[in-house]
Amino acid sequence: MIRDLMKIMGPEHRRSVEVYLAWLVAFAVLQGIATAFLVPVLTALMRGELPVGWLVATAAVVLFTCVARYAQTMKGFALALVTLTSLHTRLGDHVASLPLGWFSTEKIGRLSRSATGGTMMVTNVTAHMLTPVVTGIVTPATVALAVLFFDWRLGVAVVACGPLLYLVHRWAANAVGRGEQRTDAAGALASSRVVEFARNQQVLRAFGRTTDGYPPLEEAIESQRSAWGRMLWQSAPRLLAGGLAVQLAFVALLVFGLTLRPEPAVLIALLALIARFTGPLAELAGHSGMLRMAANDLHRLAVIFDEKPLVEPESSRTPSSSELVFEDVTFGYAEQPVLENVSFRVPPRTMTAIVGPSGSGKTTITRLIMRFFDVGAGSVRIGGVDVREMSTEDLMAQLSIVMQDVYLFDDTLEANILLGRPGATEDEVREAARIAGVDEIVARLPEGWQTRVGEGGASLSGGERQRVSVARAVLKDAPIVLLDEATAALDPENERYVQHALHSLMDRATLLVIAHKLPTVVAADQILVLDSGRIAETGTHEELLSSGGRYTNFWVERQRSQGWRLVS
Numbered sequence: 001m002i003r004d005l006m007k008i009m010g011p012e013h014r015r016s017v018e019v020y021l022a023w024l025v026a027f028a029v030l031q032g033i034a035t036a037f038l039v040p041v042l043t044a045l046m047r048g049e050l051p052v053g054w055l056v057a058t059a060a061v062v063l064f065t066c067v068a069r070y071a072q073t074m075k076g077f078a079l080a081l082v083t084l085t086s087l088h089t090r091l092g093d094h095v096a097s098l099p100l101g102w103f104s105t106e107k108i109g110r111l112s113r114s115a116t117g118g119t120m121m122v123t124n125v126t127a128h129m130l131t132p133v134v135t136g137i138v139t140p141a142t143v144a145l146a147v148l149f150f151d152w153r154l155g156v157a158v159v160a161c162g163p164l165l166y167l168v169h170r171w172a173a174n175a176v177g178r179g180e181q182r183t184d185a186a187g188a189l190a191s192s193r194v195v196e197f198a199r200n201q202q203v204l205r206a207f208g209r210t211t212d213g214y215p216p217l218e219e220a221i222e223s224q225r226s227a228w229g230r231m232l233w234q235s236a237p238r239l240l241a242g243g244l245a246v247q248l249a250f251v252a253l254l255v256f257g258l259t260l261r262p263e264p265a266v267l268i269a270l271l272a273l274i275a276r277f278t279g280p281l282a283e284l285a286g287h288s289g290m291l292r293m294a295a296n297d298l299h300r301l302a303v304i305f306d307e308k309p310l311v312e313p314e315s316s317r318t319p320s321s322s323e324l325v326f327e328d329v330t331f332g333y334a335e336q337p338v339l340e341n342v343s344f345r346v347p348p349r350t351m352t353a354i355v356g357p358s359g360s361g362k363t364t365i366t367r368l369i370m371r372f373f374d375v376g377a378g379s380v381r382i383g384g385v386d387v388r389e390m391s392t393e394d395l396m397a398q399l400s401i402v403m404q405d406v407y408l409f410d411d412t413l414e415a416n417i418l419l420g421r422p423g424a425t426e427d428e429v430r431e432a433a434r435i436a437g438v439d440e441i442v443a444r445l446p447e448g449w450q451t452r453v454g455e456g457g458a459s460l461s462g463g464e465r466q467r468v469s470v471a472r473a474v475l476k477d478a479p480i481v482l483l484d485e486a487t488a489a490l491d492p493e494n495e496r497y498v499q500h501a502l503h504s505l506m507d508r509a510t511l512l513v514i515a516h517k518l519p520t521v522v523a524a525d526q527i528l529v530l531d532s533g534r535i536a537e538t539g540t541h542e543e544l545l546s547s548g549g550r551y552t553n554f555w556v557e558r559q560r561s562q563g564w565r566l567v568s
């Protein structure tokens with residue numbers, strides 16, 4: 001738990017965490033010592049003596065205990081405050097440094113749960129929860145040493161109880177820990193099913209899947225319910241047993257103490273010590289379920305901080321041109337390679353079209369250029385510079401990206417285009433919009449440029465969203481444009497606008513297009529035919545058609561399907 005806490009708080013707060021822990025340990029030790037001093041004080045009082053020396057020493061220790069308690073509490077609150085104010089920023093900075101390939105749906109779900117619940121738990125741990133953990137271990141240990149000092153036989157018995165109680169505590173806490181992991185996984189699944197259910201209402205209603213329930217959601221909720229039920233059934237008896245074990249230890253030590261027949265005054269004082277030995281342990285046992293849950297929360301957050309950021313070069317190199325080169329690139333998401341020995345060159349200000357069957361690795365090529373992932377072998381170079389030798393900022397400055405799944409922010413049309421280059425003038429925005437055909441959309445909308453596009457661009461059609469995305473790319477005016485042509489979203493009108501934008505981009509940028517439309521393929525200076533992660537053929541449209549290879553099949557099939565669509 002403490003290791004995870006250190007990782008989460010980061011090196012800049014390491015010292016504060018150490019100071020806080022030092023005060024906490026000091027408080028727990030002093031609390032144990034103050035209790036130990038009861039033995040000589042009580043013994044003397046019961047013998048009718050006034051132990052002035054011990055009373056002064058006890059008062060001094062109690063005073064130090066109060067100081068330590070105050071310091072520890074204040075340091076804990078200060079840390080909790082730091083957590084509240086800076087942990088989200090630290091988490092945000094860390095996540096922003098991770099490779100884009102990290103952001104899978106599952107990881108995003110985890111991140112969102114940790115960013116809300118996990119960070120609040122860190123605050124709770126530093127403000128409240130660590131105190132019973134440390135005092136539950138350190139104070140009984142100090143008391144045990146004191147008992148050893150006053151009566152070695154009872155001391156040995158007390159020390160022997162420690163590991164036994166620890167094992168029972170672990171046994172109970174582990175059950176809670178395992179149960180909590182299951183409920184967390186079931187909770188994450190149920191949340192994503194709820195989002196899926198809400199997002200896909202249109203499809204579900206169209207297929208009449210809302211009247212008799214949505215089985216995946218019901219199953220997820222049921223498995224969450226059963227995970228919670230299982231955790232409660234399995235952990236409750238163990239937690240009770242943990243608390244009971246502490247009480248049994250207290251009684252056993254009491255009986256053992258009586259059998260030793262010490263002087264009554266000493267016996268009473270020692271029994272008070274034993275009560276102070278088991279008290280913090282009982283408190284720890286009472287909190288163990290919550291503590292294990294907190295430990296799991298902290299661990300999940302620490303795992304995110306453990307993710308390796310994208311390795312940034314010490315100094316970023318500047319490309320000499322907009323030439324794009326893949327040299328012997330091999331890459332796989334897991335063991336299996338998705339791209340194997342892929343080599344090609346896109347000369348500056350030319351257009352290369354990538355074609356190939358679904359799953360052949362077309363999108364993967366664009367992801368490697370954007371450094372969503374780093375290549376397994378070989379290199380991806382822009383203007384002679386390996387993309388790994390450029391800072392993310394410099395690399396992204398080289399690229400304009402238009403992908404199929406365009407996301408627009410819930411803002412105006414104008415603001416969404418301006419995202420391409422925030423400092424652009426109004427004229428530049430209008431010009432980019434004209435090239436991409438967004439001005440035609442603006443003219444149709446009652447609020448024109450000030451029309452809000454809704455969350456994700458929901459108030460625009462798929463083709464219109466892609467036009468806005470092309471306008472952004474035109475406005476950005478980056479040396480290289482990566483474009484994934486929409487397959488189904490573009491109607492002939494949208495398609496015409498995107499083709500027009502592509503032609504005007506060809507004059508100013510190096511274009512790499514995942515091409516689905518025949519006019520794009522024909523217009524390309526070079527076509528790469530990808531098959532199962534390898535480049536099967538390269539050439540111009542005429543060269544590839546005359547060679548009669550795979551490209552010919554692709555061409556014939558596309559002509560047939562697109563011809564059918566146009567006629568209908």
Ligand SMILES: Nc1ncnc2c1ncn2[C@@H]1O[C@H](COP(=O)(O)OP(=O)(O)OP(=O)(O)O)[C@@H](O)[C@H]1O
Pocket residue numbers: 333334338356357358359360361362363364365
């Ligand atoms: N994030 C990922 N993790 C694991 N495997 C992946 C991931 N993304 C893609 N793949 C796999 O890599 C292979 C190539 O995928 P890629 O998306 O590059 O193909 P594609 O040619 O663009 O396909 P499509 O035309 O259908 O978009 C596929 O087998 C795919 O299942």
